[in-house]
Amino acid sequence: MATWTWFHRLASPPHVYAFARRWTPWFGGFAALAMIVALYGGLVLAPPDYQQKDAFRMVYVHAPTAWLSLMIYTTMAIAAAVGLIWRMKVAHAAAAACAPIGAWFTVAALGTGMLWGKPMWGAYWVWDPRLTAELVLLFLYFGYMGLRAGIEDPAKADKASAVLAVVGVINVPIIKFSVEWWNSLHQTPTVMQMGKPKMDGDMLWPLLLMFVGFALYFITVLLIRLRAELLRRERNASWIREVVA
Amino acid sequence: MSEFFSMGGYGRYLWPAFVLGFGIVVLNLVLALSSLSSAKQDARRRMEMSK
Numbered sequence: 381m382a383t384w385t386w387f388h389r390l391a392s393p394p395h396v397y398a399f400a401r402r403w404t405p406w407f408g409g410f411a412a413l414a415m416i417v418a419l420y421g422g423l424v425l426a427p428p429d430y431q432q433k434d435a436f437r438m439v440y441v442h443a444p445t446a447w448l449s450l451m452i453y454t455t456m457a458i459a460a461a462v463g464l465i466w467r468m469k470v471a472h473a474a475a476a477a478c479a480p481i482g483a484w485f486t487v488a489a490l491g492t493g494m495l496w497g498k499p500m501w502g503a504y505w506v507w508d509p510r511l512t513a514e515l516v517l518l519f520l521y522f523g524y525m526g527l528r529a530g531i532e533d534p535a536k537a538d539k540a541s542a543v544l545a546v547v548g549v550i551n552v553p554i555i556k557f558s559v560e561w562w563n564s565l566h567q568t569p570t571v572m573q574m575g576k577p578k579m580d581g582d583m584l585w586p587l588l589l590m591f592v593g594f595a596l597y598f599i600t601v602l603l604i605r606l607r608a609e610l611l612r613r614e615r616n617a618s619w620i621r622e623v624v625a
Numbered sequence: 626m627s628e629f630f631s632m633g634g635y636g637r638y639l640w641p642a643f644v645l646g647f648g649i650v651v652l653n654l655v656l657a658l659s660s661l662s663s664a665k666q667d668a669r670r671r672m673e674m675s676k
Contacts, residue, residue, distance in 0.1 A: 408654075415650075424629075434633040441646035481653055488649040495642040499635055597650065604657040611664040615671060624668045 391468050393610045394619040400603035408600040414593030421586030429583075438496040439587060444594040446489035449517060450552050452482035452598060456524070457549035460542035472538040473613055475545060476528060477605035481598065483521035490514060501565055510558040510566040513551060520548040534613065
């Protein structure tokens with residue numbers, strides 16, 4: 381029975397709202413701290429790369445944003461699937477809250493990648509498998525948001541957009557493994573691989589800390605957006621009175 | 626100091642990338658907070674109307 385208690389709480393909007401309000405400052409505070417220390421470590425303490433020189437420092441902004449663009453989509457698809465299977469409104473609200481954040485981080489990944497591509501490859505953009513698949517990811521986010529905005533009935537919008545989110549998740553492993561499956565200009569993974577990372581410790585710890593910071597930051601923004609979603613969806617519920625009074 | 630900003634000549638690509646990436650970090654926080662405050666205002670308005 382105990383296992384189901386948390387599941388029921390997770391499905392209860394007032395519980396989720398109270399949880400989000402309570403924990404947002406903690407996640408946000410640790411996210412900011414991690415990012416600041418990681419920036420100092422990556423930009424000041426880490427030595428230049430032997431091949432890419434100082435241009436390698438791009439990794440401290442490009443890799444976390446690109447990783448987040450995929451992690452947010454995966455979170456969105458899981459939340460959408462939970463919403464479809466268990467008809468859980470909170471899960472649909474969480475999926476809807478993910479979309480704009482994910483779209484922005486896909487833009488960040490593409491933009492920072494272009495600024496890395498120019499000095500390393502000589503071009504801002506090439507129609508490379510990974511770059512193209514990441515662009516498709518941006519259109520998936522747009523499609524998800526457009527579909528939601530286009531359907532007036534919230535229950536129907538939840539269902540239709542959830543199906544799109546779940547089907548589109550196939551793009552996530554395509555992006556992840558594109559550099560191994562096809563001859564890609566994009567470099568292969570340096571950290572996220574089996575065995576030992578191909579990176580020196582002085583360069584590695586700021587990157588890992590940056591990943592932690594971005595993950596905590598995503599949770600922070602997601603919790604804020606989830607509260608907004610719940611307020612809009614539960615507009616006629618009595619608990620709303622207590623939380624906004 | 627200027628050596629730090631030039632980043633071995635890569636500064637002109639590096640700094641715009643950091644401004645873009647972390648600009649989007651800040652922007653998303655601002656957008657989320659403004660979405661929450663407008664949702665709260667709507668809820669308050671509805672409460673006033675239903676009184």
